[in-house]
Amino acid sequence: MKKIDCDTCEELCEHPQAICLAKTDLIPEDKAQRVADLFKILGDTTRVKIIQALSKRELCVCDIAAVIGMGQSATSHQLRTLRNTRLVKYRREGKMAWYSLDDEHIEGLLTQGIEHVEHD
């Protein structure tokens, strides 16, 4: 370990140059957090199924529950999560709520993820 002098890495470390460069290129904390939060939403089987189902057609809550094989409450809770992160939107029609994808990009992400697991 040696002391080095560097704009972004002024500490004891093993490979100061590599660390300096890597620190310069490193994704900022807040952006890393938002990226992780986005992927966290997609990191749940139930939500993957909901998003995939909604990418094909608009569905109401009880239909989503029937399709993915979960209870109404669990489905509603997950839809709230997806609403809060602006991944789905809904319109009310009488007592029913019709859900659809809010963000067209999310379908691309999901598709890429699916392709990734298929490529093994």
Next chain:
Amino acid sequence: MKKIDCDTCEELCEHPQAICLAKTDLIPEDKAQRVADLFKILGDTTRVKIIQALSKRELCVCDIAAVIGMGQSATSHQLRTLRNTRLVKYRREGKMAWYSLDDEHIEGLLTQGIEHVEHD
């Protein structure tokens, strides 16, 4: 609620046709699980930083720890997770372990995620 007769949806439900179609199109359980597992790996700030750093250059464990600002142990634990899911590989050189991305696709996924959060 009415009883309907349908290949994939033979039960009581509200919009049997929509449910039948959606069930037919639905991603299979095991594939949804693998997709969610993949995204789950990306759904952590520390791992996002590690993957992003490794997408630029090969780094050893203590350098990664220094770059992302975490302890050696925590870093090593996360690297194990990334190894087990075949997202990173490593080569040993003396007592050091040099890590790099194992899967070139993963960088694309990360990039798309970053673009997504930038697009707000």
Next chain:
DNA sequence: CCTATGTATGAATACATGTTCATATAAAAT
């Protein structure tokens, strides 16, 4: 050999999260 260093790992802890249950809200139907 013995020590120092880089890395890995098991156990413990703290924290987050998904589902269920019970219940609330709100609109439609009787």
Next chain:
DNA sequence: ATTTTATATGAACATGTATTCATACATAGG
């Protein structure tokens, strides 16, 4: 008005997971 139906939500519970601490392992150097 009362009941039924669709959805939302709070609380409780169980499970999963990220980090830390202590320690083990392995390699290099004296």
